[in-house]
Amino acid sequence: LLRLLSLLYFLIHFEQSDIMKLFYYNQYLIGAEADKKLEDLLVAIPDPLSLNVKSRVIKAYQTLIENNISAIAVVDDDKKLVCTLSSSDVKGLGAEDCKFSRLLLNIDDYFIHRSGRLRVPVTCTISNTLETVISKAVMFRIHRVWITDENDRLTHVVSLTDIIAHVVNKMLTEPQSQTEKMQPKKL
Numbered sequence: 541l542l543r544l545l546s547l548l549y550f551l552i553h554f555e556q557s558d559i560m561k562l563f564y565y566n567q568y569l570i571g572a573e574a575d576k577k578l579e580d581l582l583v584a585i586p587d588p589l590s591l592n593v594k595s596r597v598i599k600a601y602q603t604l605i606e607n608n609i610s611a612i613a614v615v616d617d618d619k620k621l622v623c624t625l626s627s628s629d630v631k632g633l634g635a636e637d638c639k640f641s642r643l644l645l646n647i648d649d650y651f652i653h654r655s656g657r658l659r660v661p662v663t664c665t666i667s668n669t670l671e672t673v674i675s676k677a678v679m680f681r682i683h684r685v686w687i688t689d690e691n692d693r694l695t696h697v698v699s700l701t702d703i704i705a706h707v708v709n710k711m712l713t714e715p716q717s718q719t720e721k722m723q724p725k726k727l
Contacts, residue, residue, distance in 0.1 A: 556700040557681065563707060564678040567671065570707055571714075574671040581670060583706045584687055584696035590615045593622045593658075597650045598643040600625045613661070613686055613694050614647050620692045623651065623658040624684075663688045666696060670706075673698055 554562075567574050578584050590613040591600050603612055604627055611626035625647055642650055651658045662680045664673055666687050673685050677700060687696035 556683065556704060557678075559704050560674055560677050560700055563703075564674050569711070570670065570674075571710075573707065573710055574674070575669055577667050577669055578664070578673065578687065578696075578698060579666045581706060583670070583702045584666065584698040585702065586696050588613055588686075588694065588697035590619075590621075590694055591625075591647065592617065593648045594646045596643070597625070597645055597647055600647060601627070601630060601643070611684060613697065615694055618691075619694060621661050621663060621686055621688050621694045622648070624661045624686070629654075661686050663692075665689070670703070674703065677703075 563570055573581065589603065589607060589609065591603060593614050593616055595614075600612055600614075604610065611624050613621055614623045614625055616622050629651075630643075642653065645653065648658060662676050662682055663686045664676060666689075676685050677683070684697050684699040686694060687698065689695050
């Protein structure tokens with residue numbers, strides 16, 4: 541019961557990125573799960589929503605709202621991952637130097653006009669380990685890692701929510717004796 545209450549307190553009072561940092565710097569909390577491949581853990585969501593890079597920005601935001609998601613993958617005509625468009629990318633549209641008419645631009649034109657380039661998305665493959673995904677999420681300060689195949693085509697997405705839910709579920713269902721063995725190394 542104390543274990544459950546401690547987890548609940550932590551999940552309620554900390555942001556997802558803080559929880560991921562905890563996992564990253566204290567991998568003993570994850571145990572053997574860290575070395576397992578994503579394909580074995582079933583934490584990645586297959587066939588995530590995506591839009592073509594030539595879609596209008598307004599369509600992308602409509603898709604975010606309708607699907608209650610905070611970001612969407614942007615792909616080219618061959619379904620290769622090009623970039624990510626998130627709800628935070630709309631920041632600044634009301635400022636003096638920005639205009640709402642930019643929402644009518646294609647996604648690629650919008651990013652090029654806004655920052656001079658498309659942001660390269662952070663990716664991994666389905667055969668990467670959970671440790672790799674956590675490392676990328678923490679190092680790049682992102683909330684999702686896109687999973688691509690050998691041809692850079694989008695196949696899955698894994699979010700911080702997916703990872704945290706998986707790890708917490710493992711912590712709650714794993715026998716106590718296993719958890720007691722997973723203690724930080726003393727220096």
